[in-house]
Every structure is written in C-alpha cells, then in structure tokens.
Amino acid sequence: MTKSEINFENYGKIFKVDKVHFDEFTNLLKEKTIQKSEYFLEFGKTCNHLGFVVNGTLRSFYISEEGVEKSFNFHTNNHFFTNYESFLQNTPSKMFIQAVENTEVLLLHKIDLKKLFKKEFYWQEFGRIMAEIMFLESQKRIEDLLYFSPEKRYLELLEKNPNIFQKIPQKHIASYLGITPQSLSRIKKRISKS
Amino acid sequence: MTKSEINFENYGKIFKVDKVHFDEFTNLLKEKTIQKSEYFLEFGKTCNHLGFVVNGTLRSFYISEEGVEKSFNFHTNNHFFTNYESFLQNTPSKMFIQAVENTEVLLLHKIDLKKLFKKEFYWQEFGRIMAEIMFLESQKRIEDLLYFSPEKRYLELLEKNPNIFQKIPQKHIASYLGITPQSLSRIKKRISKS
DNA sequence: CGTACCATTGATCAGGTTCAATGCTCGTGG
DNA sequence: CCACGAGCATTGAACCTGATCAATGGTACG
Secondary structure (H helix, E strand, O other), X not given: OOHHHOOHHHHHHHHOOOHHHHHHHHXXXXXXXXXXXXXXXXXXXXXXXXXXXXXXXXXXXXXXXXXXXXEEEXXXXXXXXXXXXXXXXXXXXXXEEEEOOOEEEEEEEHHHHHXXXXXXXXXXXXXXXXXXXXXXXXXXXXHHHHHOOHHHHHHHHHHHOOOHHHHOOHHHXXXXXXXXXXXXXXXXXXXXXX | OOHXXXXXHHHHHHHOOOHHXXXXXXXXXXXXXXXXXXXXXXXXOEOOEEEEEEEOOEEEEEXXXXXXXXXXXXXXXXXXXXXXXXXXXXXXXXXXXXXXXXXXXXXXXXXXXXXXXXHOHHHHHHHHHHHHHHHHHHXXXXXXXXXXXXXXXXXXXXXXXXXXXXXOOHHHHXXXXXXXXXXXXXXXXXXXXX
C-alpha cells in the first residue's frame, strides 16, 4: 500500500471525510511502518499523533502496579487509534501502544489536526462527530463489562472480531476481557465441550 | 433556584461556556422540576433534550431480558445528562432516566443545540470538547471495570461520591457496580470488619 | 395496622483466581 | 541441523468471591 492508493473512493467513508476535504486531509498524513514489537507510544511520553491502521495490528496496554500487562484495546485495519487521554490533554501517557505485527500506519500530527480545527467549520464538526462516535463505542463497552460474563464477552469477541485470535497471544486477549489467561483457557475448553 | 440565579459567575465554568456566549446559552435553557419517580426519558421514546441537574438526582437504567433493572449511571448536581445514544442518533431509547428525588433541571432541546452548532464556530468547538470530555470519562470507567474488583469499585465510589449513598437505594448502587444487592451487602459487611 | 419493598443473612453453587507443574512451540546458537 | 531454552497454553488443586434461592427482619407509606 502506498499513499497514492489512499483515495477518496476507498477511504472517504472510512475517514468520514467528504470529497471536498479529502485531499486536504490526506496531505497531512505521513506513512510509516511500525515493525513488530516496536512502540507507537511508550509510557511517560506524550502522544502527538493520531494514527490510522492501513494494514496490521497494534495493541494498547498498561502495566499494573504488580507489573502485569493489562491490554486495553486492539487496533486493526481501517481504524483510527491513539492514546486519546495523552493526545487530547497533552499529558504523559500511562499506556503503551505496540505493534503486534509489522503494521502500516498513517500518522496525523496533533498540531496539524489542531490547525484543521482552527481553520474551518467543517473540521471542527468532523472532530465533534469523531469524538461522539468514540464516546458511544466506549459506552457499549461499559455495558458489556457491567452486564455480561467473561464467557459471553469472549463469545462476542469471537463473533465480531475473530481475526484477532490469529494474531494476538491469548494472554493479551484474556486481559482485554478482564480475566486471567488460565480462565480464558478454561472458558475455551468449556465451550468446546458444549 | 430560579433561572435568574444561573449566572456566569457561578455557572460559566460548570457549563464550560465563556462570558461572551453565556447568555446565548442560558436563553435556550428551560427550567423544569422532575418529581420523584417521574421519568425524564422512557424506553422506546427518542431523547430530545440535553439535561443539566441544578439540584437533585436522577438515575439511568436498563431493564434486562430477565426483567431486572440495571443501573447505568447516576446524575447529580451540576452535571449534564441525557441518553446520548438516543439523543445523538435520533433513535428510540433503550434506557429509562428517572428522578430519584424531586429534581430541578435545565433542559436544552436538541434542535436548539443543533442550531448553535450550525451557527458559530465557537459552539461547534464547544460540542467537540464536550464530546471529548465525555469520551475520556467513559474510558476511565472501562479501566475501572476491567481492572478492579467490585469491592474496590465500591470503595472508590464511597470515596468519590459518598452523597449518593444517602439518596439511592442500595440495589441500584449494586447494579451500577455490576453486582447483586446481596453481594453488595456482604462487601459492606466484610469491609466493616476490617 | 398492615402491606409491600428493601436489606440482610444463610446455604449452596458456579465461575474466576492463584499457585504450581507440565507440555508445546518457536527461535536461536552451538 | 539439531538441541536447548524461553515463553506461552494448558491443566490440576485449593481457594475465594460473587450468584442464586430462600427466609427473615426492618421500615416507610398508605
């Protein structure tokens, strides 16, 4: 994938940017490949980029007080990602974002995004709608965590995002689900029997 | 509290609206008192208002397939509330929002908010920042649910929002924490012994 | 005064955690 | 090219916490 292939036909809908503003947007994007195990963002550093996964997989995680990695999210093809807390508030990141495999990304620098916001009504609205979408998505995850068992969450993940099971070690999926690797192993066993 | 007391000195910071735009904002607000047990929003209806609690308490909840109420959130003094999903997407609400006690609220109609958004850059930015703040808050709740036990969540709630324990029946607090009333009762007992 | 609802408590159960041991796989160096 | 080691998944056993079902007690409201 080269940047010339990032055209309106294929990416307009995904970026949620209209034809008039599409080039203005993509001109600000920088291509990069993050090698497997490399970091997009490390603990303590401020996150200056909004990222978009063209092809590959990344993972955001914390390290708990006990030194255990706690996966917060996975980032797959055609999704934006960043540490929004650090990015929006200019604060040092409490999480890491790491490539699970070699991953092609597009990067938009915070300064460029802010310039867009300042520049035109359209971009301000774009920013609002993006934030609203992300907000509604996190509301869904809250409902999930509040009202469904780990087993149900596993089955749902399996259904909605089966591809990540090929790419991501099980222990990371376990902490994403809020359980231990052992429990995930037993849940799988339990399900396979029924 | 009458609307004349909603002045910039006291509410500018809370609304996150600057002096220049403050009156424009408050002119759109309608005062209302929601009596205890009355609904601000019912299942199946579309949510047309953004609300703000001047004084009182409301509760958002679902009714699960088994017919059990699942509290999603509590809304207390000086906080905005609505069912954002229904409000933003114009869809029938899956949740109820009910007054826990007699509650004074200010209401902003969706149409008026959209007019503000259309009208001026300032309001578009206001909307974006609001959405970003809400998003970051829900991220925090996800972390909470993922990585902390019900007991820890209870202790945290007790510390950060002790007042709601006076106002809200324990069974609603239990489902907000993601547990049954019996378990909450036992957690309290366990804690009091230590 | 009675009823209805809620909190508490008891008993039992189910699912997730922890600690420990074993087995598997993949990548590396001899 | 094979052997080894590291890291991960699996499994076992004991434990803990929260769920469920059922009974009791307390309280507020009609």
